[in-house]
Amino acid sequence: MTQDRPFSRQTGVSLLAVLLVLVVLAALGAAGWWGWQEFTRLKSEKSGLADQVATVKGELTRQQREVQAALSDLEKRQSKLGAQMNRDRAALTDIKSGGQRLWLINEARALASLASQRLLLTQDALAARRLLKAADQTLARLDDPAVLPARKALALDMEILSGASQVDVQGMVLRLGALRELVAELAVPTEASPAERSEPDGDQSWWHDVMDRMPVTVRRHEGAVPLPLSGEQAALVRLTLDGSLQQAQLALMQGRAEAYRQAIENAQSTLKQWFRSDDSRTAHMQSTLKAMGGANVAQALPQIGNGLAAIEALKRKEGDA
Structure with a gap:
C-alpha cells in the first residue's frame, strides 16, 4: 500500500500535464483560426476600398472634363461679345455728318448687350442693372422724343432686376x-506601420510572447468607415x-x-x-x-432684353433714315 500511493500521484500529475498541454494547443488553434478570419476580412475590405478609389478617380476625371468644357464655353461667349463691341467701335469710324447721334445709340446698345451677357454669365443682377442705367443715361444725352420708347423699355428691365430676389x-x-x-x-x-520588436518584452505574459511570435499580424478597425x-x-x-x-x-x-x-x-x-x-x-x-x-x-433669374430690342429697333430706324 505504501508503494502504490506515489505511483498514483505520478499518474495524476502526468494526466494533468497532458490536459494542460491539450488546453494550450486548443487555445493556440483557436487564436490562429480567429487571426486568419480577421486577416481575411481586412483583406476583403481593402480590396473593396481599392475598387471604390478607382470609381472615385474615374468620376473625378469626368467632372474635370465637364469643368474644362464649361470654362471653354464661357471664354467663347466672352470672345464673341468682345468681337461684337470691336465691330461697333469700327462702325463709329465710318460715321459722317450727324455721327454723334448714331455713336450714342451704338454705345447704349453695347451697354445693354453687355448687361444681358453679364446676367447670363455671372448672375450678377446688380452689375447688370448698373449697365442698363448707363445705357439709359447715354440715350438721355440725345434729348430726343424718338428715344423715349427705348428708355421706357430700359426702365422696365431695371425694375425687373430691382424686384428680383x-x-x-x-x-x-x-x-x-x-x-x-x-x-x-x-x-x-491613414495607415500606420506596425511597431516591430526585436525581442519580446520581459514583463509581458507567456501568452503575449506566443502571440508576438505568430506569423500573422492582426489589426482591428472599429466601425465600417x-x-x-x-x-x-x-x-x-x-x-x-x-x-x-x-x-x-x-x-x-x-x-x-x-x-x-x-x-x-x-x-x-x-x-x-x-x-x-x-x-x-x-x-x-x-x-x-x-x-x-x-x-x-x-x-x-429675371429675363431682360426689352431695352436691347428697343435700342436695336431705334438703330434700324436711324439707318433707314
Whole structure:
C-alpha cells in the first residue's frame, strides 16, 4: 500500500500535464483560426476600398472634363461679345455728318448687350442693372422724343432686376473657394506601420510572447468607415472633395441650381465617408456646406432684353433714315 500511493500521484500529475498541454494547443488553434478570419476580412475590405478609389478617380476625371468644357464655353461667349463691341467701335469710324447721334445709340446698345451677357454669365443682377442705367443715361444725352420708347423699355428691365430676389452669388463663390483652401488641412485616417520588436518584452505574459511570435499580424478597425487610407488614396479623396467644391462654384456662376445642389451633396458625402468626424475643421466644413446647401439658388433669374430690342429697333430706324 505504501508503494502504490506515489505511483498514483505520478499518474495524476502526468494526466494533468497532458490536459494542460491539450488546453494550450486548443487555445493556440483557436487564436490562429480567429487571426486568419480577421486577416481575411481586412483583406476583403481593402480590396473593396481599392475598387471604390478607382470609381472615385474615374468620376473625378469626368467632372474635370465637364469643368474644362464649361470654362471653354464661357471664354467663347466672352470672345464673341468682345468681337461684337470691336465691330461697333469700327462702325463709329465710318460715321459722317450727324455721327454723334448714331455713336450714342451704338454705345447704349453695347451697354445693354453687355448687361444681358453679364446676367447670363455671372448672375450678377446688380452689375447688370448698373449697365442698363448707363445705357439709359447715354440715350438721355440725345434729348430726343424718338428715344423715349427705348428708355421706357430700359426702365422696365431695371425694375425687373430691382424686384428680383437675388442670392449673393459672388460671396458664395468666394466662400467655396475658401473651403477649397482648407481641404489639404482636413484629417484623413491613414495607415500606420506596425511597431516591430526585436525581442519580446520581459514583463509581458507567456501568452503575449506566443502571440508576438505568430506569423500573422492582426489589426482591428472599429466601425465600417472611415478606413485607414494609404498616402495615394488619401490624396485621391482630397482631390475628389476639391472637385465637388469646384463644381459647386461653377454651377453657381452658371445659374444651375440643381447642379449646385448635387455638388454640395457630393462634398458632404465625401466628408462624411472619408474624413475624421472628430476633426474640428471637418465639422466646420460640414456645417458650412449644410448652410450653403440650403440657400435659395433655385429662384428663376429675371429675363431682360426689352431695352436691347428697343435700342436695336431705334438703330434700324436711324439707318433707314
